[in-house]
Amino acid sequence: MEIIISAVLGELTTRSINFFTSKIFKPTPADLEDRLRRVLLRGQVITDESMGRQITNQAMLIQLDMVRDAMYRGQFMLDTFSCQSHDEDRKDKVMRHPSSSLSKVNYLKRLSLSSRNTLVLKQLRETLDDLSSMILDVEELVVYLMSCPRLRRQPYSMHLQLANSMFGRQTEAQLIINFLLHTQPHDGAEELEVLPIVGPSQVGKSTLVAHVCKDERVCGHFSDILFFRIHGLTNDELTTFRDSCEMRYQNCLANYNKEGSRLLVVIELSGDLNEDAWNRIYSASKLCLPTGSKIIVTSRSDKIVRFRTTKALTLKYLSHEAYWYFFKTLTFGSTDAKMHPSLMYLAMEIARTMNSSFIGANVTARLLRDNFDAHFWCKVLVFLRGSFQKHVTRFGEHPFDLLNQNRPANLGRMATPAEDFVLYHQYQRSPEDEVPKIRIQDVMYGSVKPHGKFEVLAWSSQIPPYYSYVFACEIRELETTATKRKRSAKKGVTLS
Numbered sequence: 001m002e003i004i005i006s007a008v009l010g011e012l013t014t015r016s017i018n019f020f021t022s023k024i025f026k027p028t029p030a031d032l033e034d035r036l037r038r039v040l041l042r043g044q045v046i047t048d049e050s051m052g053r054q055i056t057n058q059a060m061l062i063q064l065d066m067v068r069d070a071m072y073r074g075q076f077m078l079d080t081f082s083c084q085s086h087d088e089d090r091k092d093k094v095m096r097h098p099s100s101s102l103s104k105v106n107y108l109k110r111l112s113l114s115s116r117n118t119l120v121l122k123q124l125r126e127t128l129d130d131l132s133s134m135i136l137d138v139e140e141l142v143v144y145l146m147s148c149p150r151l152r153r154q155p156y157s158m159h160l161q162l163a164n165s166m167f168g169r170q171t172e173a174q175l176i177i178n179f180l181l182h183t184q185p186h187d188g189a190e191e192l193e194v195l196p197i198v199g200p201s202q203v204g205k206s207t208l209v210a211h212v213c214k215d216e217r218v219c220g221h222f223s224d225i226l227f228f229r230i231h232g233l234t235n236d237e238l239t240t241f242r243d244s245c246e247m248r249y250q251n252c253l254a255n256y257n258k259e260g261s262r263l264l265v266v267i268e269l270s271g272d273l274n275e276d277a278w279n280r281i282y283s284a285s286k287l288c289l290p291t292g293s294k295i296i297v298t299s300r301s302d303k304i305v306r307f308r309t310t311k312a313l314t315l316k317y318l319s320h321e322a323y324w325y326f327f328k329t330l331t332f333g334s335t336d337a338k339m340h341p342s343l344m345y346l347a348m349e350i351a352r353t354m355n356s357s358f359i360g361a362n363v364t365a366r367l368l369r370d371n372f373d374a375h376f377w378c379k380v381l382v383f384l385r386g387s388f389q390k391h392v393t394r395f396g397e398h399p400f401d402l403l404n405q406n407r408p409a410n411l412g413r414m415a416t417p418a419e420d421f422v423l424y425h426q427y428q429r430s431p432e433d434e435v436p437k438i439r440i441q442d443v444m445y446g447s448v449k450p451h452g453k454f455e456v457l458a459w460s461s462q463i464p465p466y467y468s469y470v471f472a473c474e475i476r477e478l479e480t481t482a483t484k485r486k487r488s489a490k491k492g493v494t495l496s
Contacts (some may be wrong), residue, residue, distance in 0.1 A: 009436060019188055027125075028091075028121075029081065029121050029124060032121065032124040032125055032128055033078060033124065035082060035125065035128055036074055036077070036078060036127060036128045036131070037078065039074070039128065039131050039132050039135060040071055040074050040075060040078070041137055042135050042474055043067055043070070043071045043074075043131065044071065045135075046064070046067060046135075046141075046142060046145070047064065047067060047068050047071065049142075049145060049146075050064050050145060050170075051170055052151055053145060053148035053149065053151065054148055054149045054150075054151055054217075054349070055145070055148050055174055056148075056178050057144070058096050058175065058178070060141060060144065060145070061171045061174055061175060062171070063137075063138055063141055064138075064141070064170075064171065065170075065171040066134065067134055067138055068134070068171075069319065069321075069322070070130060070131050070134050070283055071131070072319065072321040072322040072324075073127060073130075073131075073319075073321045074127050074128075074131045074323050075321070075324075075325055076320070076321035076324050076325070077123060077124060077127045079125060079324070079328070079337070079344060079348060080348070082338065082341060082344065083345040087373065089204045092218045096457070106383070108189070126181065128492070137437065138442060145343060167326050168318055168322055168326065169204060169207075169208050169211070169315075171451070172208060172313060172315065173211055173212055173215075175313060176195065176197075176208070176209070176212045176296070176313065177212055177215060177217060177218060179195050179294070179310060180212070180218050180221060180222075180264065180294055181217060181218070181221055183200075183292065187263055191309055192282070192285055192286050192289065192294070192309075193291065193294050193295070193309045193310060194282075194294075194295045194297060194307055194308055194309045195294070195295070195296050195297070195303045195308065195309075195310055195313065196297045196298075196299070196305050196307060196308045196311045196312040197209065197296060197297070197298045197299075197312070197314075197315065198298075198299060198300070198301070198302045198304065198305060198312060198313070198314050199298075199300065199314060199315030199316065200315075200317070200356070200404065200405045201300055201301055201404045201405060201406070202317060202359065203315045203316065203317055204358070205268075205298040205300065205315060206268065206465055207461070207463060207464070207465070208315070209266055209296060209298060210463075210464035210465040211463065211464055213225050213264070213266070213464070214464050218264070221262065222262045222263060222264040222293075222294075223261050223262055223263060223368060224263050224264075225263070225264045225265075225266065226244060226245065226263060226264070226265050226266065226270070227266045228240075228241055228244075228266070228267045228268070229267075229270060230267055230268070230269055230270070230273070230281075231270050231271060237244070241281065241284060242284045242287075242288055245263065245284070245285065245288040245289055246288040261290045262290060262291075262292040262293050262294075263289050263290060263293040264294055264295075264296070265285065265289065265293065265294070265296070266295075266296045266298075267295065267296070267297045267298070268298050268299075269297060269298065269299040269301070269467060271301075271306065272301050272303055273299070273303070273304065278304075278307050282307070291354070296389075302314070306387055307494070311447070316357045318356050320352075320356070323351065323354070323356045323361070323437065324348060324349075324351050325456060326348065326361060327351040327354065327361045327364075327365060328344070328347060328348075328349075328351070328364065330361060330366075330369075331347050331364075331365040331367075332347070332363035333369060333371055334346075335372075342374050343372075343377060346374065346377040346378060346381055347368065347377070349381050350364060350368070350377070350381050350384060352379060353381075353384045353385055353388055354387070354400070355398045355400045355401065357400040357403075357404070359458050359459050359469055360400055362459045363440060363441055364380070364384075364456055366441070367441045367445060368380065374429055379414065380414070380445070381411065383414040383445075386412070387399075387411055387412040390412070391409065391410055391411070393449045394410070395409075395410070399411055401421075403423060403471075405425060406425055406426055408422060408423065408424045408425075409423050410422050410423075411423065411444060412444075413443065413444060413475070414444060414445045414446075415445070415446065415447055416449075418477065418478050419475055419476065419477055419478060420475070420476040420477075421443060421444060421473065421475055422473055422475070422476055423472075423473045424453075424471070424472045424473045424474070425471070425472045426458075426469060426470070426471055427469075427470045427471075427472070428467040428468070428469060428470075429467065429468040429469075429470055430465075430466075430467065431466045431468075433468070435457050435460065435468045436454075436455040436456055436457045436470060437457070438450060438454065438455070438456050438457065439456060439457050439458075440456040440457065440458045440471065442456075443456055443473075443475070449475060450475070451475075452474070453472065453473070453474045454472075454473060454474070455470050455471065455472055455473070456470070456471050456472055456473055457469075457470055458470065
């Protein structure tokens with residue numbers, strides 16, 4: 001009790017000192033920036049340590065996820081401030097040149113910069129206060145964290161870690177692992193447990209499950225892992241499902257004792273599944289799966305939540321701040337982005353156009369990394385802004401939103417603005433499948449121009465399940481105003 005009271009009083013004292021200090025002294029933006037960087041370093045230590053620990057407490061996982069999100073917001077605010085400061089310094093140098101005709105304009109611009117600095121100061125202070133408070137709240141969590149067993153992991157640098165491992169799903173992965181490793185008490189008939197994972201297209205459901213299935217703890221717990229892709233459950237699909245489960249079970253019995261013969265079944269649904277169809281799958285599973293086996297079901301539809309035996313897991317797209325961290329790290333790699341403020345500003349603006357697309361981030365980041373030049377990056381930014389805005393004007397939606405729904409989208413070509421680059425459908429190719437030699441960036445940003453309908457390789461993932469993402473596409477000539485006038489003249493219609 002004395003230790004608890006001492007800890008509470010110590011925290012209250014710290015917060016009181018910080019409160020009165022913030023009221024008496026008015027720090028400059030540079031002071032706030034420095035303090036925010038130090039708090040972010042403390043948060044980084046906590047989150048890095050958590051990634052190397054086996055955490056089974058769900059409340060701890062949620063709290064760590066909150067710290068991680070707050071850090072993304074803090075880093076985003078720092079980068080925004082750095083980019084804005086660099087831009088204001090450049091503008092300030094321009095305004096210092098004497099010119100009687102521009103004196104009034106320059107005066108108004110200085111007023112605008114002053115009001116913008118006030119807003120930035122307010123945002124920096126709020127971000128610092130939120131993150132500092134959260135770090136103080138998790139001080140007790142750090143003590144518990146140190147008691148969690150360590151995991152084996154390789155010491156990658158951050159940009160290699162993002163390129164070769166899953167980003168932003170540490171909490172979700174640990175929740176799934178906890179579900180899979182949990183064993184039911186032997187006081188009655190065991191229920192066949194089912195975990196539904198729901199989320200929109202391209203949010204990372206298959207990647208998350210594949211990542212978990214590669215975990216050595218999961219591999220050691222289950223004798224075998226079966227993967228099924230079901231399109232509405234025909235009789236043939238049900239027969240294949242039942243026969244595969246029975247065959248794998250017999251193989252397990254031949255190699256393991258009965259107690260060690262657990263199977264993990266992963267079902268990927270590509271459409272809705274009614275309750276009758278699910279009951280047929282579940283009944284077949286109970287008959288042919290050994291005790292201790294478990295099922296994971298993934299789908300875009302939240303209707304599968306009703307099939308759960310435990311709380312369903314819902315995946316969402318990354319927040320804008322987390323997506324920027326992901327994009328920046330992929331783009332700059334081991335290069336310190338702060339040493340290139342102009343490039344960081346351009347990268348941040350390009351990331352805003354991506355609409356949180358993972359494929360878009362990987363394609364564009366590689367393009368920028370291979371062409372580390374401000375002039376080229378500026379051309380890419382202008383091209384993407386214009387292309388995406390034109391698409392929204394014509395079709396009412398961002399092209400990446402349509403592609404996520406596997407619907408056609410019209411993109412431009414940077415080298416030839418008079419052409420449309422139409423993407424029709426997206427396909428996922430397994431590692432053993434052949435992929436196109438033409439890359440999407442060679443068509444969008446380069447001079448490669450295939451004829452007719454063709455396929456392009458968008459991205460080959462370096463993490464399980466190692467899919468390659470391929471688009472069926474076509475290049476079309478845009479109809480000019482002169483062509484429209486000729487066609488209208490033939491029909492006897494005059495264009496104004």
